Amino acid sequence: MTTSDAFRLLVPVADSVTVRNTVAYAVDVATEAAADRPVELHVVDVASTRAVDPDAPAELAAASDLLDRVEAWVDEDTGGERPSNLSLVTEVLGADQYLFSPGDYADVLLSYADEQAIDRIVLDPEYSPGGAGPMLRPLTIELARGDVAIEEAPVERRTERTVLTRAASLPKYLAVFGASYLFYMLLSAWKPIDVFTGFLTATLVAVLLAPVAFSDQPSFTRVAKQTVRMAIYTPYLFKEIAVANLQIAYVVLHPDLPIDPEVVELKAAVWGDTAVTTLANSITLTPGTLTVSVTDRAFAIHSLTAGSRADLFDGGLERAVRFVFYGREAAAIATPRERGDDGGHSDG
Amino acid sequence: MTPVEWAIVALALLGAFFGAVAAIGIIRMPDIYTRAHAASKSDTLGAVLTIAAVALALESSLSTVKAVFLVIFMFLTNPTAAHAIARAAEDQGIEPWTTEDEQ
Known part of the structure; x- marks a missing residue:
């Protein structure tokens, strides 16, 4: 039961790089306050999908899993002995409604804060429920509507994005x-x-x-070399594109529509944003292959026919892109099939 | 007709052919990924061939240069758009169609 003189702290959590430290900070604040009065630490996960949605079970399970971890962290941070007047409340909120904007999340949090007579809200600087973009600033503004104190947990924030602007020369x-x-x-x-x-x-x-x-200093010789090699690459790419289109035309116009689509993984031996982008676009333009997603060097590629997969793992394009960006020696690296970077599709 | 005119007609016809292939492919293919194949490849070549015909037909060198720029941008943006669509589909958890789905 809530007593009126208790200090109540609300911590909304979602999976983030700083959620662990945010909880640690909240536990610190709570332990300190618990020295002279009862403290309630409310940790809530705001669900973004309604419980009736098909993908809600997965999200709700993830939420309760996160809250279980939070409980374990709180035990860890209090040295296994939670002060007797520090109580922990964990809850999943918002499973009965759709939430889109920071305003929606603020509504849910504020109405919970109102119900539970929360004194202070501690926010995780990287809090972004539902995997949407950064939420902290707009959420802080929306939360200011209520009469609860808001605090951003002073935790180390890891810089995840590379800076867009660099010193110009x-x-x-x-x-x-x-x-x-x-x-x-x-x-x-x-x-x-x-x-x-x-x-x-x-x-x-x-x-x-x-x-x-530019992402790095432009060097005249390097750009000139790459331009010349790009000029050699372009006719090759055009030939591949022409072949690709004849194959697609054949498949599309064939009465039986002879396709056998499959998503395959390719760990490409190219490095650097421009080279990876060039390869991804070239793959999309050539025979029966379509780049679906790229994480670092791992390409997920949707291929239309078995023949197109075989061509892909023969690595002609990959070799050509390496030639354009790094020169002739790099072009000689083994093909994806020889390297075993073809996700076990060596049969083609 | 001069050889250049023949080339213009041939390029325009080929462009129309691949444009038609793209349209037919989008209708006949079973799911979003396979449709993106038809849309990204045939469509790019169809448009590029047509623009090439335009570049030849416009005899002023300036317009030809502009048409060549169009071709370059087409080659850069079309696969990017196809990739964006496929990636959005993957993010939505859409499973690719396979031959096993065929009843």
Whole structure:
């Protein structure tokens, strides 16, 4: 039973990198407060799908699993001896309604806070229920509607995103300026006024976009080499695309629709964002293969026919992309089938 | 007709053919992934061939350059769009159709 003078703390949790430390911090606050009055620590998981949904059982199971872990963490943080006036309440909220916006989540949390006479809400800085984007700022603003104190747990936040802007250097400015000037002139009519407006536009673009344009320092020799090799790669890619289309046309127009689709895994031996993107796009453009998802080097590829899988694991495209980005030596790496990076599809 | 005109007609017809293949493929294929195959490949080539015909037909060098840019952007964006659709389908947990699903 709740006593009126108890200190009540509400911690909404969801799986995140900082949830463990947030719970630890909340336990610290609670233990400190428990020295002179009863404390209730409410840990809640807000479910985003309704209990009647087909995928709700999985989500609700994950939620109660997380809350079980939270209980174990609380025991761990209190050294196995929870102070007698510190009580832990865990609950899954919101399983009876659809929640979309931070406002919806705030409504659920505030109405719970109201019911339970919560004194303070401790927020996990990486809290993002339902796997949506970052939620902390909008949620904090929405929660301010209520009359509960809100606090962000002071935990180490791991930076997960790479920074978008990097220090711009002269080569970067020149490269962006040159590329945009060239593009402008190619699209314009080469009148004197275009030379002038092109210069202005290219300057503006370079100043604004040079900091985000390259992931590393552009080097003239490397870019020149890659351009030449790209020029060699393009006809090869065109040939592959032509073959791909004839095969697709054959399959599509064949009365029996002879397809045997399967999703296969390929651990590609290419590195770096540009190379991986190029390979992913090339795979999508060529015979019967479609890149579904890419995690680091692991490609999930939907293939239309057995023949297209065999071609994929022969690694012609992969080799060509390596050639474009790293030169001839790298092109000689073994094929995915020889490396055993074909997810056990060696029979083709 | 001059050879260039023949080339224009041939490219436009081929482009129309692959466009038609893409449309037929989208209707005949059994699920979203296989349809994305038809849409991403045949459609790209169909559009590219048609634009190539346009590039030849427009004799002014400027418009030809613009048409070539269109082709390049088509090659960059079409597979990306197909990938985005397939990935969205995968995120939604849609299972790919296999020959075993065929009754």
